[in-house]
Amino acid sequence: MALAAGRAMLMRSGVRLGTQAAARGGNGARRFMNHRVVVEPNTVPGVAVIKFKNPPVNSLTLEFLTEFVICLEKLENDKTFRGVVLTSDCPGIFSAGLDLREMCGKNPAHYAEYWRAVQEMWLKVYLSNLVLVAAINGTSPAGGCLIALSCDYRVLADNPRYRMGLNETLLGLVVPFWFKDTLVNTIGHRASERALQLGLLFPPAEALQLGMVDQVVPEDQVQSTALSVMTQWLAIPDHVRQLTKNMIRKATADHLIKHQEADIQNFINFISRDSIQKSLQVYLENLKQKKH
Numbered sequence: 065m066a067l068a069a070g071r072a073m074l075m076r077s078g079v080r081l082g083t084q085a086a087a088r089g090g091n092g093a094r095r096f097m098n099h100r101v102v103v104e105p106n107t108v109p110g111v112a113v114i115k116f117k118n119p120p121v122n123s124l125t126l127e128f129l130t131e132f133v134i135c136l137e138k139l140e141n142d143k144t145f146r147g148v149v150l151t152s153d154c155p156g157i158f159s160a161g162l163d164l165r166e167m168c169g170k171n172p173a174h175y176a177e178y179w180r181a182v183q184e185m186w187l188k189v190y191l192s193n194l195v196l197v198a199a200i201n202g203t204s205p206a207g208g209c210l211i212a213l214s215c216d217y218r219v220l221a222d223n224p225r226y227r228m229g230l231n232e233t234l235l236g237l238v239v240p241f242w243f244k245d246t247l248v249n250t251i252g253h254r255a256s257e258r259a260l261q262l263g264l265l266f267p268p269a270e271a272l273q274l275g276m277v278d279q280v281v282p283e284d285q286v287q288s289t290a291l292s293v294m295t296q297w298l299a300i301p302d303h304v305r306q307l308t309k310n311m312i313r314k315a316t317a318d319h320l321i322k323h324q325e326a327d328i329q330n331f332i333n334f335i336s337r338d339s340i341q342k343s344l345q346v347y348l349e350n351l352k353q354k355k356h
């Protein structure tokens with residue numbers, strides 16, 4: 065998505081870009097702040113840390129997706145940056161995945177706009193020229209897991225309460241084919257068959273065993289480990305690494321690009337069904353009631 069289109073989407077969503085601020089931290093480094101995404105240059109040269117800050121659970125609202133894509137585009141266009149660590153500012157939650165309220169009780173035009181934003185976010189992350197390392201410091205179901213799976217490397221906090229996986233079937237949803245492709249490319253066909261049909265969410269030890277993440281480390285070392293892994297990836301010249309990444313990922317991304325409009329139409333038709341709307345409402349209601 066072009067930056068201009070993203071800005072237009074932000075405006076349509078009622079988000080004022082004037083609220084974005086550039087400040088200087090104690091070390092003089094620039095620190096870009098949006099509402100929901102905070103970008104911090106880190107101590108490792110050429111590396112930024114993006115922190116998701118969309119409380120309470122970093123759900124992927126339209127506004128969040130738009131800010132996230134704009135942040136990544138800015139970093140890609142700024143040649144000072146070669147790598148980005150993605151992590152969360154919300155304690156215990158990396159991301160709760162797609163925002164269920166964006167998919168519930170809205171009209172087809174909204175569903176189309178939302179689904180395009182989800183697609184564009186995935187394409188931006190999956191095909192990024194930057195090295196992307198996910199520092200997964202919390203639970204990451206469905207869309208949250210997709211973001212992590214689309215990075216080049218994943219470090220997960222060793223906390224048995226944190227779960228990771230594509231749980232769409234538990235919500236009565238069919239996993240989109242490109243979510244499925246991303247998982248199959250990571251953990252293989254057989255493991256994906258079981259994980260996707262049963263909507264399994266895995267604790268860290270199992271996620272590691274499956275190859276869903278590359279490392280599990282103590283919670284307080286997630287970001288530092290991600291940064292040290294980054295150093296290893298940045299030792300490879302950008303152009304050869306980027307060409308290699310593109311060679312491996314292009315076919316998967318092209319599959320969506322070729323069918324992007326049909327995928328949007330499928331999503332609208334599917335999500336607009338009365339039975340699906342009902343399941344989503346029940347799921348949201350259960351989330352609320354679990355507190356009482």
Ligand SMILES: CC/C=C\C/C=C\C/C=C\CC/C=C/CC(=O)SCCNC(=O)CCNC(=O)[C@H](O)C(C)(C)COP(=O)(O)OP(=O)(O)OC[C@H]1O[C@@H](n2cnc3c(N)ncnc32)[C@H](O)[C@@H]1OP(=O)(O)O
Binds near residue numbers: 206232
């Ligand atoms: C034939 C078909 C062909 C083609 C099909 C075409 C297309 C496919 C169609 C559809 C696919 C759509 C894909 C969807 C992927 C997704 O990402 S769906 C989202 C999945 N996410 C989840 O299941 C997570 C749900 N949340 C939780 O489990 C917990 O909230 C969580 C463990 C994250 C945190 O727990 P906790 O800290 O206890 O917090 P609460 O549960 O109390 O939550 C706090 C408030 O946040 C609200 N909330 C939670 N998650 C979401 C969310 N994903 N979206 C919106 N809101 C969320 C929750 O309701 C609480 O709100 P409240 O304070 O009560 O107002």
